[in-house]
Amino acid sequence: MLASQETKVAYEVNGPLNLTEIAGWLRESDPRRLEALWRRADRVRQQNVGAQVHLRGLIEFSNYCVRRCAYCGLRAPNRRIERYRMPPDEILECVHQAVAFGYGTVVLQSGEDLAVTTDEIANLVRRIKRETNLAVTLSLGERAVDEWAAWREAGADRYLLRFETSNRELYHRLHPPRNGRDSDRMVMLSSLRRLGYEVGSGVMIGIPGQTYDDLARDIAWFAELDLDMIGVGPYLVHPETPLADERAYLPAAGDDQVEASEAMTYRVIALARLVCPRANVPATTALATLNRRNGRELGLQRGANVVMPNLTPPRYRALYEIYPEKACLAETASACHGCLATRIRNLNREMGQGRGDSPNRARRKD
Numbered sequence: 001m002l003a004s005q006e007t008k009v010a011y012e013v014n015g016p017l018n019l020t021e022i023a024g025w026l027r028e029s030d031p032r033r034l035e036a037l038w039r040r041a042d043r044v045r046q047q048n049v050g051a052q053v054h055l056r057g058l059i060e061f062s063n064y065c066v067r068r069c070a071y072c073g074l075r076a077p078n079r080r081i082e083r084y085r086m087p088p089d090e091i092l093e094c095v096h097q098a099v100a101f102g103y104g105t106v107v108l109q110s111g112e113d114l115a116v117t118t119d120e121i122a123n124l125v126r127r128i129k130r131e132t133n134l135a136v137t138l139s140l141g142e143r144a145v146d147e148w149a150a151w152r153e154a155g156a157d158r159y160l161l162r163f164e165t166s167n168r169e170l171y172h173r174l175h176p177p178r179n180g181r182d183s184d185r186m187v188m189l190s191s192l193r194r195l196g197y198e199v200g201s202g203v204m205i206g207i208p209g210q211t212y213d214d215l216a217r218d219i220a221w222f223a224e225l226d227l228d229m230i231g232v233g234p235y236l237v238h239p240e241t242p243l244a245d246e247r248a249y250l251p252a253a254g255d256d257q258v259e260a261s262e263a264m265t266y267r268v269i270a271l272a273r274l275v276c277p278r279a280n281v282p283a284t285t286a287l288a289t290l291n292r293r294n295g296r297e298l299g300l301q302r303g304a305n306v307v308m309p310n311l312t313p314p315r316y317r318a319l320y321e322i323y324p325e326k327a328c329l330a331e332t333a334s335a336c337h338g339c340l341a342t343r344i345r346n347l348n349r350e351m352g353q354g355r356g357d358s359p360n361r362a363r364r365k366d
C-alpha cells in the first residue's frame, strides 16, 4: 500500500514545464508515468475550466481552396473532389440547428475560398448575430487584415488558424506561397489578437519531417501566443496529395520523426493543457478518426474540454475530405448531436452552458 502511494508521488508531474521536459514527455513510454501525466492534465483541466464540455457546431460551408498545402485533400490541384459552396440560407439553417441543439457557438469553416467575398462573410456573420445569441468562430484560412477587421466589426468573436508547425523550414516545404509571398502565421495570429478576436491555433502531430524537438517547440509556442483555443490532431495521409509520397517529397527525420499516432495526440493534448491551463482544447475529429470507439472520450479525460459536433449536411460533408475516412462522414447533424451528448453523459461531465468564452479574455481585460 505504502509502496504504491510512494510510486504515485514519485510519478507526479509538477511545476511549469521547460522545453527539455516537454520533449521528454513526448518521448515518454512508461505507462505509469504517462498515467501520471493524464491525471495531472485532467486535474488542471478541472481546476481551470471545470467539468463542462463546450459544444461548437461545425459548418464546413465551402471546400474550394486556392492553396496547395502538401498534406490537405482540399488543395486546389486535387481535381478528384467535387467542389461545393453552401448558399447563405442553407448555412443559416445549420446555424438554427445549433440553437435547437443548445450549442453556444458555431464555427464557420472553409478552404481558402476567395470567391466568397469580404462582404458576403460579413453579411453572414451579421445575420447570425441578429437571429441568434451564438458566438461565431471563423476558420477561413489566411485572409487580409482588413477582411479580418470587417468580420470582427460584423460581430465575429473568434478565429482559428493553426500554425501547423513552428519549424520554419518544414512549414515552407509544406505550404507553397500564394502570389510568391511566404506567409507568417505567427504574425497573422498577433494581427487577429490585436483585432480583438479570441485566437485559436494548433498543429498536426506526426507530419513527415517533424521531430520531437519541433513538436516540443510547437507546444512552447502555444504558451508564448497565450492561445485561447488549441486544436491538435494526428496527421492522416491523403492519397491525392504530394505528401502521400513522402519519401520523394521530404528528407526523413529518421529516429527523431514524431509518430502520427493516437498515443502521441494524447501527450500533446495533455501538455497543451499544462502549458495553457485556461485554454479551450477540443478532442478533435482527426483523433476520433484514429479511435472511433473512445478517442474523443480519452481526449476529454486527458486535458480536452471541447467537442465540435458536425452540422454540415451529409451530402456536403462527404466532400469536405481534408483526409480520408473522417469520423462521422455519413452522419446527420442530429446523429452527431445524440452521439456526443451520450458520450459526455457517460463520462459524468456536463454539457457546456452558454457560449463557452475563453476565460483568458477576462484576464486580458484586467
Ligand code: 5AD
Residues within 6 Å of the ligand: 071, 072, 073, 162, 164, 203, 204, 233, 234, 235, 236, 237, 238, 286, 322, 323
Ligand atoms: N491530416 C490531418 N489533419 C489535416 N489537416 C489538413 N490536412 C490534414 C491531414 N491530411 C488539418 C490542418 C488544418 C485543419 C483544418 O485540418 O491542421 O489546419
Ligand code: FES
Residues within 6 Å of the ligand: 309, 310, 327, 328, 331, 335, 336, 337, 339, 340
Ligand atoms: Fe458524429 Fe459520433 S459525433 S457520429
